[in-house]
Amino acid sequence: MSTTKTTLGRRSFLKNVSLAGGGLVIGFSWLASCKEAPEAKAMGIEMPKEWFELNGFLKIGDNGIVTIMSPNPEIGQNVKTSMPMLVAEELDIDWANVIVEQAPLNTDIFTRQVAGGSQSIRASWEPMRKAGATARQMLKQAAADTWEVPVSEIKTKEGVLIHEASGKKASYGEMASKAATLEVPEEVVLKEKANFSIIGTSKKNVDGKKIVTGQPLYGIDTQREGMKIAMIVQPPAFGMQLKSIDDTEAKKMPGITNVLVIDAYVDDQKIGFFDQAAFPKMAVVVGDTTWQVMQAKKALNVTWEMAPEYAKEISAFGRTFNVKRPVGLENTNDHIKAMQQVNSQKITLARKDGNPEKAFKNADRVIERSYSCPFLAHNTMEPMNFFANVTNDKAELMGPIQTPEAMEHSISERLDMPLENIDIKMTRMGGGFGRRLYGHFLVEAAVISKEIGAPVKLQYSREDDMTNGVYRPAYYATYKAALDVNNNLIGFHVIAGGIPESPLAANRFPAGAIDNYLAETWSIDSNITTGAFRAPRSNFIAGAEQSFLDELAEEMGKDPFDLRLELLEKAKNNPVGENNDYDAARYAGVLELVRKTSNWDSDTSKNRGVSAYFCHNSYVAQVLDLEIENNQPKIKDVYCAVDCGIVVNPDAATNLVEGGIVDGIGHAMYSSLTFKDGKPDQKNFDTYRLIRHNEAPENIKVDFVQSDTDPTGLGEPPFPPIMGAVANALYKATGTRHYHQPFMGSQEFKG
Amino acid sequence: MATYNLKINGKKHQVDVDESTPLLWVLRDHLGMVGTKFGCGVAQCGACTVHIDGNATRSCVTPVSVASEYTITTIEGISENGDHPVQKAWIEHDVPQCGYCQAGQIMSATALLKNNPSPTDEDIDNAMSGNICRCGTYTRIKKAIKTASNTNLS
Numbered sequence: 001m002s003t004t005k006t007t008l009g010r011r012s013f014l015k016n017v018s019l020a021g022g023g024l025v026i027g028f029s030w031l032a033s034c035k036e037a038p039e040a041k042a043m044g045i046e047m048p049k050e051w052f053e054l055n056g057f058l059k060i061g062d063n064g065i066v067t068i069m070s071p072n073p074e075i076g077q078n079v080k081t082s083m084p085m086l087v088a089e090e091l092d093i094d095w096a097n098v099i100v101e102q103a104p105l106n107t108d109i110f111t112r113q114v115a116g117g118s119q120s121i122r123a124s125w126e127p128m129r130k131a132g133a134t135a136r137q138m139l140k141q142a143a144a145d146t147w148e149v150p151v152s153e154i155k156t157k158e159g160v161l162i163h164e165a166s167g168k169k170a171s172y173g174e175m176a177s178k179a180a181t182l183e184v185p186e187e188v189v190l191k192e193k194a195n196f197s198i199i200g201t202s203k204k205n206v207d208g209k210k211i212v213t214g215q216p217l218y219g220i221d222t223q224r225e226g227m228k229i230a231m232i233v234q235p236p237a238f239g240m241q242l243k244s245i246d247d248t249e250a251k252k253m254p255g256i257t258n259v260l261v262i263d264a265y266v267d268d269q270k271i272g273f274f275d276q277a278a279f280p281k282m283a284v285v286v287g288d289t290t291w292q293v294m295q296a297k298k299a300l301n302v303t304w305e306m307a308p309e310y311a312k313e314i315s316a317f318g319r320t321f322n323v324k325r326p327v328g329l330e331n332t333n334d335h336i337k338a339m340q341q342v343n344s345q346k347i348t349l350a351r352k353d354g355n356p357e358k359a360f361k362n363a364d365r366v367i368e369r370s371y372s373c374p375f376l377a378h379n380t381m382e383p384m385n386f387f388a389n390v391t392n393d394k395a396e397l398m399g400p401i402q403t404p405e406a407m408e409h410s411i412s413e414r415l416d417m418p419l420e421n422i423d424i425k426m427t428r429m430g431g432g433f434g435r436r437l438y439g440h441f442l443v444e445a446a447v448i449s450k451e452i453g454a455p456v457k458l459q460y461s462r463e464d465d466m467t468n469g470v471y472r473p474a475y476y477a478t479y480k481a482a483l484d485v486n487n488n489l490i491g492f493h494v495i496a497g498g499i500p501e502s503p504l505a506a507n508r509f510p511a512g513a514i515d516n517y518l519a520e521t522w523s524i525d526s527n528i529t530t531g532a533f534r535a536p537r538s539n540f541i542a543g544a545e546q547s548f549l550d551e552l553a554e555e556m557g558k559d560p561f562d563l564r565l566e567l568l569e570k571a572k573n574n575p576v577g578e579n580n581d582y583d584a585a586r587y588a589g590v591l592e593l594v595r596k597t598s599n600w601d602s603d604t605s606k607n608r609g610v611s612a613y614f615c616h617n618s619y620v621a622q623v624l625d626l627e628i629e630n631n632q633p634k635i636k637d638v639y640c641a642v643d644c645g646i647v648v649n650p651d652a653a654t655n656l657v658e659g660g661i662v663d664g665i666g667h668a669m670y671s672s673l674t675f676k677d678g679k680p681d682q683k684n685f686d687t688y689r690l691i692r693h694n695e696a697p698e699n700i701k702v703d704f705v706q707s708d709t710d711p712t713g714l715g716e717p718p719f720p721p722i723m724g725a726v727a728n729a730l731y732k733a734t735g736t737r738h739y740h741q742p743f744m745g746s747q748e749f750k751g
Numbered sequence: 752m753a754t755y756n757l758k759i760n761g762k763k764h765q766v767d768v769d770e771s772t773p774l775l776w777v778l779r780d781h782l783g784m785v786g787t788k789f790g791c792g793v794a795q796c797g798a799c800t801v802h803i804d805g806n807a808t809r810s811c812v813t814p815v816s817v818a819s820e821y822t823i824t825t826i827e828g829i830s831e832n833g834d835h836p837v838q839k840a841w842i843e844h845d846v847p848q849c850g851y852c853q854a855g856q857i858m859s860a861t862a863l864l865k866n867n868p869s870p871t872d873e874d875i876d877n878a879m880s881g882n883i884c885r886c887g888t889y890t891r892i893k894k895a896i897k898t899a900s901n902t903n904l905s
């Protein structure tokens with residue numbers, strides 16, 4: 001058994017307070033804080049201050065029912081179910097007796113109440129389990145004191161405290177109020193992994209019933225007495241801004257109460273990393289119902305003008321980011337030309353091992369291929385929206401946001417209101433994928449509510465949502481390999497960049513596996529705003545790299561698995577360079593597993609492609625089979641092997657992997673956002689293609705590597721590599737290599 | 752503005768709205784029935800699917816003036832206690848990720864199974880391809896429909 005300290009420093013990692021109605025409340029935080037919450041003081045309780053500071057807690061009712069708060073925003077990645085499972089495991093409670101509630105946001109302590117970077121389970125693995133274990137320890141102590149027996153003789157089983165020698169038993173509920181009076185133990189014992197009874201078993205989505213019966217769960221479902229509906233009118237093109245409005249007609253429309261112009265961000269305002277906003281100045285129409293506001297938007301006359309250059313320095317995560325948006329109306333055709341040009345000119349060294357120049361000079365053959373992908377819109381199925389009720393001294397907000405804490409600061413800055421007067425409630429989100437990291441819509445809602453003096457729900461139409469920016473950047477990469485006369489790989493060179501950022505991860509595989517390695521990077525400024533999109537950067541570079549390795553294997557006369565495994569063997573035994581950011585053995589592990597599950601070595605008649613990638617601390621390898629039917633590719637089977645350490649909720653994890661695969665296939669094959677004179681060509685799903693039911697794989701088989709390693713990311717890692725698997729299988733089926741996403745945009749399939 | 756009498760989930764409702772107002776917004780804004788979701792507004796995503804006289808219909812493009820002539824069923828009305836075989840199959844397969852598209856998916860699936868209790872894969876593809884799921888739950892949706900197709904549908 002491993003003992004683990006409950007404190008991070010002495011300062012109350014965990015504190016307990018008595019609930020007014022009896023029962024034990026344990027709060028837990030990811031980072032200790034010494035700040036005191038004002039509310040606690042006002043209540044005059046001795047020890048409860050941390051209660052208000054904490055970002056999550058569990059409650060035990062005297063009937064034995066346990067409420068576990070889920071601290072992080074739920075975007076479909078299952079944290080609302082799987083994070084409380086960690087608490088329940090160590091508390092040793094029957095999962096059937098657990099109620100899960102979304103925790104409130106508390107910003108007095110900096111906590112990681114973020115949905116992003118596939119980090120929720122990884123970051124909460126210890127603190128959540130400790131919270132459960134600490135509560136259990138206190139309940140045991142309460143029982144021991146009551147029964148006057150040593151605490152070491154008390155056992156627990158699914159919410160019941162047991163003293164075998166005397167035959168005494170009590171439910172957690174019976175001991176909760178006593179436990180609440182006890183000192184929080186400084187150390188607790190966490191379960192051996194082999195003894196887990198909840199972690200590693202499949203638990204159904206805690207919101208499942210509400211979802212299938214259509215109960216209100218999402219931000220868009222928010223309704224309030226006296227609530228108005230607001231919609232935005234934004235510039236028609238990137239590079240433009242609002243000049244003036246004529247609201248004569250719009251104001252006369254039925255149900256319309258206000259027409260106004262807002263600055264979501266003002267010039268002298270401190271801008272945070274997640275304040276990315278394409279159009280800080282907008283026209284807004286407010287009315288009684290959504291349909292009325294939609295009609296009035298059409299009647300609003302707006303004059304636009306060219307936007308000046310925008311340059312801002314943002315400090316975040318200990319770094320400085322320069323955001324630059326040049327003047328002009330941009331076009332996709334120009335983007336492609338510019339990327340091709342810059343790719344061969346304005347490059348910066350990112351990593352160099354050995355002597356790549358010499359290797360390429362001495363090469364018998366050089367293979368060079370270039371890859372690209374377009375901008376993408378996130379297109380969460382629930383369009384951006386937020387509820388705000390701002391009065392003189394208080395701001396109440398509610399809705400879908402991946403970064404509630406960061407946005408609380410933005411609101412505070414914009415409204416000049418202290419943080420403690422701002423309350424942001426998190427709703428279940430109809431998708432995130434990175435889009436809702438950037439909460440400008442929440443600031444917009446707050447500003448509108450303040451201006452009109454009423455509670456308001458800001459609602460984006462799909463068109464507003466799709467043309468509002470924060471896109472996945474456009475990327476471009478060129479790979480070169482030097483082969484000697486014996487077909488040995490003697491040099492490797494990658495040049496990658498994009499608009500406005502580079503997708504290069506210079507220290508990832510195959511860095512470390514090749515003696516002479518060169519990685520170079522570049523970027524081009526743009527006024528089209530971009531942001532994180534499911535597995536940022538990896539979502540392109542994985543597919544490009546894995547397609548190139550496939551072609552390289554063919555040129556070298558090797559099986560594509562063998563080439564990868566040989567390179568990984570070298571990286572494992574004799575790594576080149578020092579900063580290789582992957583574990584070659586785990587990488588090889590997923591490849592070997594999927595080789596087996598897909599029967600790669602015996603099923604040689606199929607059109608199949610393999611691909612593997614490592615990101616967000618997890619390893620994924622995939623094999624994809626497809627056939628051409630009626631001149632169109634039809635995906636048949638996908639085999640996937642994942643190493644993300646311990647799997648907390650296997651069926652939900654499998655669902656997430658399946659979804660990542662379907663989503664990845666869709667974006668590689670169909671999705672694209674293009675521009676003419678700064679205007680997005682696609683504004684709704686009639687022109688913007690997302691993968692549909694009939695285009696999804698027929699079967700997806702997911703296997704997890706059995707592991708004792710602490711859990712790592714899962715929301716993002718299955719997404720990037722599948723794009724390479726699609727490209728490689730397409731080649732097998734058609735004999736043509738596909739270098740440019742979306743693949744279905746090629747002449748071959750357009751016919 | 753005009754007054755419309757609507758038959759929704761076996762109950763009568765009266766609303767006073769412009770005749771062009773789509774049923775979607777009557778449900779959501781006027782009647783507080785928010786189970787039916789807004790996704791695109793142009794009949795492309797299926798999030799707003801309801802049954803009109805038993806047929807899967809995009810409520811975002813169905814004016815209230817048309818809808819008022821028929822019997823309407825929404826996600827809130829397909830079962831009393833959330834125990835319609837399709838709802839049960841959805842839970843059994845733990846289909847939802849974010850869950851936002853699922854009301855529409857379920858409404859399309861229930862309409863399909865009502866007319867065609869044993870659909871082929873192709874039938875399912877045809878009936879379900881108007882419903883987008885960005886989370887990519889399509890393979891589970893297909894499995895859940897098959898599970899529900901073997902049960903007795905009333």
Ligand code: FES
Pocket residue numbers: 788789790791792793794795796797798799800809810811812
């Ligand atoms: S909202 Fe009606 S089909 Fe998309």
Ligand code: FES
Pocket residue numbers: 076381430431847848849850851852853883884885886887888
């Ligand atoms: S479950 Fe998220 S869109 Fe379908």
